[in-house]
Amino acid sequence: MKTSIDIQKITxxxxxxxxxxxxxxxxxxxxxGGPDSTALLHILTNTNxxxxxxxxVAHLNHDFRGQEAEDDAEFVKNMASDWNLAYRIGRAxxxxxxxxxGISSFEQAARELRYMFLRDVARxxxxxxxxxxxxxxxxxxxxxxxxxxxxxxxxxxxxxxCSNWPFPYDEEEIMIIRPMLEIxxxxxxxxxxxxxxxxxxxxxxxxxRFTRNRIRHSLLPELAIGYNPGIKDAxxxxxxxxxxNLEFIESRLEEYWKELCFVDANLNCVAINLxxxxxxxxxxxxxxxxxxxxxxxxxxxxxxxxxxxQVVNQVKxxxxxxxYYKIADWPNNLKILYRSGDLVLSKEELSxxxxxKILVELVELSEACSYVYRDTKFTxxxxxxxxxxxxxxxxDVVYLDASSIPQTLVIRSMNTGxxxxxxxxxxxxxxxxxxxxxxxxxxxxxxxxxxxxxxxTVWAVESRISELGKMGKETKKVLRITRSKVD
Numbered sequence: 001m002k003t004s005i006d007i008q009k010i011t012x013x014x015x016x017x018x019x020x021x022x023x024x025x026x027x028x029x030x031x032x033g034g035p036d037s038t039a040l041l042h043i044l045t046n047t048n049x050x051x052x053x054x055x056x057v058a059h060l061n062h063d064f065r066g067q068e069a070e071d072d073a074e075f076v077k078n079m080a081s082d083w084n085l086a087y088r089i090g091r092a093x094x095x096x097x098x099x100x101x102g103i104s105s106f107e108q109a110a111r112e113l114r115y116m117f118l119r120d121v122a123r124x125x126x127x128x129x130x131x132x133x134x135x136x137x138x139x140x141x142x143x144x145x146x147x148x149x150x151x152x153x154x155x156x157x158x159x160x161x162c163s164n165w166p167f168p169y170d171e172e173e174i175m176i177i178r179p180m181l182e183i184x185x186x187x188x189x190x191x192x193x194x195x196x197x198x199x200x201x202x203x204x205x206x207x208x209r210f211t212r213n214r215i216r217h218s219l220l221p222e223l224a225i226g227y228n229p230g231i232k233d234a235x236x237x238x239x240x241x242x243x244x245n246l247e248f249i250e251s252r253l254e255e256y257w258k259e260l261c262f263v264d265a266n267l268n269c270v271a272i273n274l275x276x277x278x279x280x281x282x283x284x285x286x287x288x289x290x291x292x293x294x295x296x297x298x299x300x301x302x303x304x305x306x307x308x309x310q311v312v313n314q315v316k317x318x319x320x321x322x323x324y325y326k327i328a329d330w331p332n333n334l335k336i337l338y339r340s341g342d343l344v345l346s347k348e349e350l351s352x353x354x355x356x357k358i359l360v361e362l363v364e365l366s367e368a369c370s371y372v373y374r375d376t377k378f379t380x381x382x383x384x385x386x387x388x389x390x391x392x393x394x395x396d397v398v399y400l401d402a403s404s405i406p407q408t409l410v411i412r413s414m415n416t417g418x419x420x421x422x423x424x425x426x427x428x429x430x431x432x433x434x435x436x437x438x439x440x441x442x443x444x445x446x447x448x449x450x451x452x453x454x455x456x457t458v459w460a461v462e463s464r465i466s467e468l469g470k471m472g473k474e475t476k477k478v479l480r481i482t483r484s485k486v487d
Contacts, residue, residue, distance in 0.1 A: 002187050004194045007180075011040065012049045014179035018162050021129040021175055028056050028122045028130040030114075031080075033072045033200035037133035038079070039188040040180060042197050044131070045083050056125050057087040060117045062094055062110055065204055072200050079198075088124075090117045107210050115167040122174045134159055134178045137185045140235040141215050148215075150305050152286060153249070156242035158235075169299035253287045256280055261288065263295055269346035270295055277343055278315060285312055292345045293334060302331035311336050315343070339375060341485075357412035362402070362479065372486055373411045373449045379482040380409075385475045396484065398460050400469035402477040406453045414445055420458035421467040431458055451481065 002010070015022055029044060031037040041057065044050055059076040061069050073089050080087035098109035118130045139159045146155035161178050165171040180188070192199050208214050223231045260280070262271045270292040277285060286308050294300050310328050328336040330345075337344045358371050360380055368381040382402055383389065390399055418431040435445050451460040459466045460481060471478060 001190060002183065004191045007039070007183055007187060007191050008043050008047055010182050011043050011179045012047055014161055014182070015049065015131075015177065018129070018175075018177055021162075021177065022050060022131075024051070024054070026054050026056055026125040026127040028058050028118060028125065028127045030118055030130060030132050031057050031059050031076050032133075032202065033059070033075045033079075034133075034202055034205075035189045035192050035199045036135055036138075036180065036185060038197060038199040039191045040131065040133040041079075041083075041085075042192075042195065045085065052083070052085060055085050056121065056127065057085050058118055058121045058130070059087070059089050060114050061089065061091045062113070063091055064094060065202075068203060072202065075200050086125075088121045090121075092117065105211075107212065112167050115165070119165065119168065119171055119174060128173065129175045129177050131177045131179065133180055133188070135180050135183050135185050135188060136236055137216070137232065139181055139239060140232040141212055141220065143235045143239050144220065145212065145215055152290070152305050152308070153242050153246050153283075154290070154300070156238055157246065158239045160243070167299075167301075169297075169301075249283060249287065253284060253291065256284050256288060257291060261292065268296060269344055271339075271342040271344050274315070274338070274341050274343050282312065285315070289345075293330065296334060296345060296347060297332045307331070311343075341375075357410050360409040360411065362405075362407045362409065371411060375486050376449050377484050377486050378411060378449070378451075379484075381480045381482070383478050383480055385471065385478045390471075390478070395463040396482060398463060398465050398481050398483075399471060400459060400465055400479045400481070401471045401475045402479045403475070405459055405469050405479065408454060409459065410452050410454060411449055412452065414448065414450060415456060418450070418452065418456050418458055420461065422461075423465045423467050423470055425467060431461070434461070 021027075027044075027050060029037075029041055031041050041055075044055060045052055057076060057080040059073055061073040063069055065072075073091075077087055077089055092110075092113040094106060094110040094113055097103075097113055098106055101109065101112075103109045103112070121127075122130050143156060143158040146158065149155075159178060159181060161181055163176045163178075165174050165176060189199075191197070204210070205213060206217065208218070220231060228234060256276075260273045260276045263269075264271065272288060272292065277288065280288070289308050289311055290300055290303065293303050297303075307328070307330050314327050326335055326337045330336060333347060335344075335346050337346065358373055360369075360371060360378075362380075362382065365380055365382050368379055370377050370379045372378075391397060392399075414431055414435075416432070419428050420431045420434050421428040422434060431450070432445070440448075448462070450458055452458045457466070457468075459469050462483075
């Protein structure tokens with residue numbers, strides 16, 4: 001068990017690594033009145049490492065424990081006054097906020113309100129950091145909670161001594177410092193008892209209504225008794241190893257990001273080169289997707305490993321053969337699409353930026369004209385029919401008898417009710433039935449460009465033309481349609 005002197009040294013030495021964030025400038029110290037944050041505040045007040053005139057004590061009354069919460073706020077206020085420290089006491093209603101924002105977890109709602117309050121206090125006093133009293137127990141509980149929900153390498157880190165602001169996500173100037181991550185909760189209570197420092201006990205910390213409390217009071221003790229007495233140490237060790245490995249991987253990730261990814265700020269999307277993505281190691285694929293999500297949304301809070309698995313598994317299965325379609329919906333209305341050889345993450349439905357249809361007027365076709373529909377370029381050219389100019393072996397070129405087709409053609413995607421009389425068939429059929437005969441999937445059908453007339457009669461699909469447009473001995477003029485991919 002660490003002595004009070006040990007705890008003071010560990011805390012101050014941890015802070016010394018971040019002197020630029022705490023030295024000779026205001027510092028906000030979050031204090032609930034419990035043993036952890038009270039011990040932290042006592043250390044900062046009595047070790048002379050920081051000027052007490054720069055310390056601002058911040059306490060948020062979550063207003064859901066009635067008089068107990070009021071008493072906690074009054075306790076922190078009196079303690080700060082007795083120690084000649086400036087303080088800010090706030091009040092919030094997590095339940096109303098949870099309902100307003102549509103947040104599923106009360107704990108998450110309370111957490112967001114707490115960090116918004118601390119952010120506002122820090123901004124108001126000009127602080128660059130907020131110091132929190134999280135302990136090694138909090139770290140172990142966080143890692144285990146992430147494992148239970150399903151996490152990647154980032155989640156295994158749990159907490160770091162110094163980290164970016166967790167919420168709101170657009171805060172870039174203020175940092176979080178947790179100098180007590182090597183100290184146990186039992187040791188903060190011993191510290192207070194040894195030095196006669198009073199603290200409060202939050203009964204909300206014992207309610208099994210909250211997931212973290214069930215982990216703390218039920219799951220971890222059961223794991224310690226029935227499986228591993230050193231479970232907390234094992235989780236902390238896992239956190240450290242994950243952090244070290246992630247640091248190495250992220251150094252490689254930056255190389256891949258620069259080579260494979262393109263950020264389009266105007267369209268609020270990230271395009272990843274699909275060929276290179278498939279060649280990358282699986283862990284790099286996962287991290288690239290996570291980084292792309294964060295690039296657009298600003299955080300990865302709602303992104304889970306199963307979201308990433310969904311995309312990685314589809315790519316691995318080779319389901320990207322079709323040129324354009326959506327493969328996943330991610331949190332925060334983010335879409336994952338295949339487009340023109342890229343894997344695209346976008347806040348917008350990129351397909352909506354493509355015209356629903358393109359009209360091609362043959363009477364105006366005095367020379368070859370090209371039209372781009374989604375990721376495909378179609379070139380239309382009227383030409384005098386000569387057998388030596390016709391190459392039926394090229395699947396990207398089709399020929400139609402110009403005298404048998406309407407003067408207005410339409411490039412678009414399939415509609416319900418489209419009919420097609422495929423070349424070589426003795427009857428007309430629904431285009432959907434033709435696709436079914438070719439065992440074409442629903443997604444590929446939806447994105448494949450077709451050439452029709454205004455009545456919904458299909459004249460060309462990929463390399464197959466309509467029987468109605470086939471050339472014969474009497475054909476004198478041919479419409480050649482060449483298809484190519486847009487670079």
